[in-house]
Amino acid sequence: MDDGGPFGVVSDRDREESVGDYRSSVEAAMEINMEEAFAELQQKERDREVRHRMLNLHHHHHHHHHPHGVELAIDLRHVVQRDSESDNLGFESTIEDESVRKLGDDMEDTGDAGTALMMHRVGGVMTESEREREHERMERQAVFGALAAAAVAVNVALQSISGAGCIALNTTEDSSLEHRRFRKRKRKNEEDTDFIPAVLSTFADAEVMASLSVTESSSKKDAFVFDDIDWFLKPRSRRWWRKLFRVSKPTFDYICQLVKPDVESETPASFQGIEGRVITVEKQVAIALRRLASGDSLTTLGELFGVGESTVSKVIWKFVNSMEKRARHHMKWPEGAEMERVKAGFDVNHGLPNCCGVIDVTHILMELPGTESSVDWFDREQNYSMLMQVVVDMDMRIRDLFTGWPGSITDSRLLRNSGFLSLCESGERLNGAPRIVQGLQVREYIIGDSGYPLLPWLINPYTTTGLSPSRDLFNLKHASTKTVVEDALGRLKGAWKILHKVLWRPDIRKLPSIILVCCLLHNIMIEAGEEIEDGVALVGHHDEGYRQQWCLSSEAEGTLIREALAEHVFMNEHH
Secondary structure, eight states: OOOOSGGGOOOHHHHHHHHHHHHHHHHHHHHHHHHHHHHHHHHHHHHHHHHHHHHHHHHHTTTOOOTTOOOEEOOOTTTSOBOTTSSSBEEOTTOOHHHHHHHHHHHHHTTOHHHHHHHHHHTSOOOHHHHHHHHHHHHHHHHHHHHHHHHHHHHHHHHHHHOOBOOOTTTSHHHHHHHHHHHHHHHHTOOOTTOOOOOOOOBOOHHHHHHHSOSSTTOGGGOOOTTOTTGGGSOOOHHHHHHHHSSOHHHHHHHHHHHHHHHHHTOOTTOBOTTSSBOOHHHHHHHHHHHHHHOOOHHHHHHHHTOOHHHHHHHHHHHHHHHHHHSGGGSOOOOHHHHHHHHHHHHHHHOOTTEEEEEEEEEEEEEOOSSGGGGGGBOTTSOEEEEEEEEEOTTOOEEEEEEEEETTSOHHHHHHTSHHHHHHHHTSSSOSOOEEETTEEEOOEEEOOTTSOBBTTEEOOOOSSSOOHHHHHHHHHHHHHHHHHHHHHHHHHHHSGGGTSOEESOOTTTHHHHHHHHHHHHHHHHHTTOOOOTTTSOSSOTTTTOOOOOOOOBOHHHHHHHHHHHHHHHHHHTO
16 A cells, blocks of 8 residues: 555655646646637637628618518527527528617626627627737637636645645735736626736645734744745744644754654755755654644645655654654553552542543544445444544543554454553553452552443443432543543644544554654643643544444453442542
8 A cells, every 4th residue: 555645645656646637637628628718719700700791791782671571591609599480590681780789788798798799899890900809809818718717627636636725816815806806807898918817826724824923912023934944943932832833842842852863864965945955853843743733735834844745754754753763751651659649640539549540542534445445444433534542641641552443343342452451451550559449459440431341440330220329429420530531632633633634545554653653742742741722622522423332241340349439439429
């Protein structure tokens, strides 16, 4: 399977094929428009010649009107209506100039400006020079019409290939002006040979433009200048850094130092921006972070940072590979004193003793080709997706990650296939000192929703109706604890929007690396005390549109532990 570019962006091969297809389509569309335009032009020229001859004939027979009032058959398509009694177009030999002008007015009302102009001029016989000028005018009109149609087709092609906001009309002040000029000319039937449709301009998306603007009225240093290649190295506010890269400048510098040995040593001399300079470590990290934070296309990022699309792709993958190798220590299972702090947090805040974390699953959506190999990835909600299982602590740090499996399987099956389950079952994880709860020895455990089985180390909520007060209160405590992982995933997918967008034909083998790096960055932010800017975290659920799953599997020991915890919670609440 092709690389597909970082995070599901179109691969070089697919891009070349897509561009080739669109180029062929545009060229064909332009050729068709030109042929149709000139065919119509030639037809109208023939119509004028016929009318010219008939008008001369009309003047010649002015005093010799046909005794039987026979109509003269003239092929004037699109000029007068077809005679109801025959298939010939009728034009009375005694027609007056005023009626022809009136017909021209009617044609103008229907929008056929070229024919209308011809009808107005037919009232008086056109001279040879007038006909030549009219021919040139209509030729220019045909050319500009074809160019406009081709430009629109190219704009649609660019949007489909890069995902960039390729909108010109009504996007900027200048393009709005062009639009108004175009509409004004259409109303007045004026010529404007200087008008070229500005449909091929490419702009960064709204979030990019908003982030690059002055975010604080009193902070002039945040102003953005597009012709400054290293604009991101200018002194900026903390809020500006977090809006654009999700981290402050000190954390950005830390990430640069983390990946510097790999990124710097592997940078070839040909790895240059459009200004001809070798791309610095800082710029490479900025490109990669912006891609993960926004999901912007390679085209948008290339324009933003002054590099080519292929360079953007290479930069991002180098960053991902380096982070996988050098930032792993930011995701580890807590031990010793650190684990005691985690358990104390859950106990104090939610009343669950010896709880070590919360588990949940979210879907990473994809767009895959409709082939047999894609069937497994088609989930129950009619989406192509990859599952991502996480266990988080009280501070929303991701302590365990398991991903790479298709969205068609259940949460419980994903757990059974994960290394986390085998570690817990073998006693290598959740193996700390047990607590005595309501006379029962309770080992370390995590909690999960009703999509998981009830195990001695994984406690799910009660799902039956008519619950006792103690069980009902336990479910409330369980639900409040579950919000920790829901908030964590909402923060993760909101800050690193590449995980929240629909990925276009990603490389299934490499996508888990992207997910891992986003989780590592999520933990780095928490450990550095980075705050999430307003509007960054997801407003709704991290798995919007997915229904709650149910697993009826349970173990007797798990049932006893859950009952003891329910009694413990109820006793603490009433004493």
